[in-house]
Amino acid sequence: MNGMSFYVQVVRALDEIGAPYMLVGAFAGTAFGITRATYDIDILVDMQEEHFQPLADRFPLPRYYADPVMMRNSTRLGIMFNLIDTEEGVKADLVPLKREPEYRLAFERRIRRAFVDPQGVKLEAWCARPEDIIVGKLQAWAEGESSKHPADISAILAFLLSDENELSFDLAIVSRAIRRMDKKVLTLWQELLARAEQEVNQHKEGSND
Numbered sequence: 001m002n003g004m005s006f007y008v009q010v011v012r013a014l015d016e017i018g019a020p021y022m023l024v025g026a027f028a029g030t031a032f033g034i035t036r037a038t039y040d041i042d043i044l045v046d047m048q049e050e051h052f053q054p055l056a057d058r059f060p061l062p063r064y065y066a067d068p069v070m071m072r073n074s075t076r077l078g079i080m081f082n083l084i085d086t087e088e089g090v091k092a093d094l095v096p097l098k099r100e101p102e103y104r105l106a107f108e109r110r111i112r113r114a115f116v117d118p119q120g121v122k123l124e125a126w127c128a129r130p131e132d133i134i135v136g137k138l139q140a141w142a143e144g145e146s147s148k149h150p151a152d153i154s155a156i157l158a159f160l161l162s163d164e165n166e167l168s169f170d171l172a173i174v175s176r177a178i179r180r181m182d183k184k185v186l187t188l189w190q191e192l193l194a195r196a197e198q199e200v201n202q203h204k205e206g207s208n209d
Helices: 003-017 025-032 049-057 068-077 101-109 130-144 148-161 172-178 183-208
Strands: 021-024 042-045 081-085 090-096 111-116 122-127
Touching: 003 021, 003 042, 003 049, 003 090, 003 122, 021 025, 021 130, 025 111, 025 122, 025 130, 025 148, 049 068, 068 081, 068 090, 101 130, 130 148, 130 172, 130 183, 148 183, 172 183
Parallel strands: 021 122, 042 090
Antiparallel strands: 021 042, 081 090, 111 122
């Protein structure tokens, strides 16, 4: 089992035990145009007492590390916990859902999405909406200005603005969130959106020639 197979196993386990969750970050973004080959998997979870032991049972020792006590304590404290495949040396990060309104709204907006990841793995899962993934990546860029976040945002925008996209979207969600961020984030967002719109228009014009 490779790393991606483990991630898929974790997602399917959450579905099977009925634990509410939402894929976020670049892994969720693969459902909306991101194609880079490497990324961590982050899952926002709203787990309750009835979920901890059933999830641990699906990842038994000695191969896996999935401690129900650790899950319970981490959830109570609101801090991240891990499920680990010790044989493959990969882990999935599960982040308890925070109670702040913006996190709750994003969680309520999550959508069920069937997609194929860049490694060809088929998956159906609850994903953050693309607008919320963009917001998260803008926030992450503001913290360290890593080039991977603008690249990911550009890929999502290209997908959303293309004729191949069947998903309705509302970029006003991004605009409202940016008001709470630094002005440099607004500048980046305007540049990325303008560039994506230009590239999509050029592609459409080229297709019509």
